[in-house]
Amino acid sequence: MSEQMMAEMLEKLRESGVKLTHQRMEIFREIAGRTDHPDAATIYECVRKRLPTVSLDTVYRTLSMLKEAGLISTLGPNQDRLRFDANIAPHHHFVCTKCGKTEDFYCEEFNALRVPSDVLNMGIVEHSHVELRGICSECRRSN
Amino acid sequence: MSEQMMAEMLEKLRESGVKLTHQRMEIFREIAGRTDHPDAATIYECVRKRLPTVSLDTVYRTLSMLKEAGLISTLGPNQDRLRFDANIAPHHHFVCTKCGKTEDFYCEEFNALRVPSDVLNMGIVEHSHVELRGICSECRRSN
DNA sequence: TTCCTAAATAAGAATTGTTACTATTTAGTA
DNA sequence: TACTAAATAGTAACAATTCTTATTTAGGAA
Numbered sequence: 001m002s003e004q005m006m007a008e009m010l011e012k013l014r015e016s017g018v019k020l021t022h023q024r025m026e027i028f029r030e031i032a033g034r035t036d037h038p039d040a041a042t043i044y045e046c047v048r049k050r051l052p053t054v055s056l057d058t059v060y061r062t063l064s065m066l067k068e069a070g071l072i073s074t075l076g077p078n079q080d081r082l083r084f085d086a087n088i089a090p091h092h093h094f095v096c097t098k099c100g101k102t103e104d105f106y107c108e109e110f111n112a113l114r115v116p117s118d119v120l121n122m123g124i125v126e127h128s129h130v131e132l133r134g135i136c137s138e139c140r141r142s143n
Numbered sequence: 144m145s146e147q148m149m150a151e152m153l154e155k156l157r158e159s160g161v162k163l164t165h166q167r168m169e170i171f172r173e174i175a176g177r178t179d180h181p182d183a184a185t186i187y188e189c190v191r192k193r194l195p196t197v198s199l200d201t202v203y204r205t206l207s208m209l210k211e212a213g214l215i216s217t218l219g220p221n222q223d224r225l226r227f228d229a230n231i232a233p234h235h236h237f238v239c240t241k242c243g244k245t246e247d248f249y250c251e252e253f254n255a256l257r258v259p260s261d262v263l264n265m266g267i268v269e270h271s272h273v274e275l276r277g278i279c280s281e282c283r284r285s286n
Numbered sequence: 287t288t289c290c291t292a293a294a295t296a297a298g299a300a301t302t303g304t305t306a307c308t309a310t311t312t313a314g315t316a
Numbered sequence: 317t318a319c320t321a322a323a324t325a326g327t328a329a330c331a332a333t334t335c336t337t338a339t340t341t342a343g344g345a346a
Contacts, residue, residue: 019313019322032229037245039224055325060304063227075226075245076219081182083218084206086175094265102180102218107259116250122237123279130273136266162293162342198296224303
């Protein structure tokens with residue numbers, strides 16, 4: 001992980017007014033040093049090698065705090081439970097970052113986006129799915 | 144829900160060689176009749192009004208079977224646990240539908256996609272995130 | 287139609303990922 | 317160096333999902 005990332009982390013955490021603990025440093029160092037997208041258990045196992053007494057609870061709390069502080073993000077629509085979709089035609093989603101509401105929309109253009117050259121090396125692209133994120137009309141009104 | 148959807152469901156299930164039970168019909172009817180993206184518990188509660196003895200387990204098994212048969216899909220990267228990402232710069236994902244591996248890539252063009260008119264009514268778009276789905280090189284080789 | 291059998295179900299127990307509780311420790315400050 | 321609020325470890329609790337087992341049923345055969 002770069003010095004710059006570490007410096008940014010220290011600054012943002014100081015801004016947030018939280019304490020700079022060993023555990024927080026090591027947990028951030030772990031996640032910032034990898035480009036796969038590990039889950040909490042994986043981070044816990046790796047951090048444990050350096051900090052044997054760290055608890056899984058601390059890992060969860062720290063990840064949640066880092067997310068709150070804008071230092072990390074999570075994959076997919078805001079966690080919670082698995083949601084199902086009977087619409088199997090190609091379609092895309094508008095997702096409200098406030099309330100999590102997800103609405104379908106259709107767009108031919110998005111169904112066949114030009115695949116960037118970097119991605120050609122990763123594998124064969126079969127579908128493209130666009131997620132447009134923002135604030136839904138309802139949340140905007142009630143705000 | 145349209146007759147056509149129901150017909151397609153019956154055909155696909157017959158193809159899969161599974162039994163056409165009341166429970167499966169009603170669970171599919173429920174999810175196909177709505178455009179929000181309900182979770183298993185919601186589907187369970189709604190189906191229960193018509194089939195009071197249905198079990199939550201059956202709902203889970205049926206949804207999983209319908210997904211396997213290609214009749215429904217799930218939102219987000221394949222369920223399982225929450226995964227974290229220390230990359231907070233705007234970026235996009237290539238996701239392998241076989242093994243679930245998720246790789247980051249960057250593309251200016253995808254950062255600012257033209258928002259379709261339908262979506263303008265849904266709310267204000269702040270970010271766009273593209274998920275290109277396919278088979279990663281590794282899975283392709285080992286296949 | 288009735289019978290048969292493998293598949294599916296209901297009910298509840300078990301498992302897994304995540305969060306909460308509480309006594310102890312520690313970062314930041316005086 | 318001492319103080320205090322915040323953070324931690326350890327464990328218990330919780331919620332979503334899956335498994336186990338005895339019972340029921342769809343679909344095919346007689």
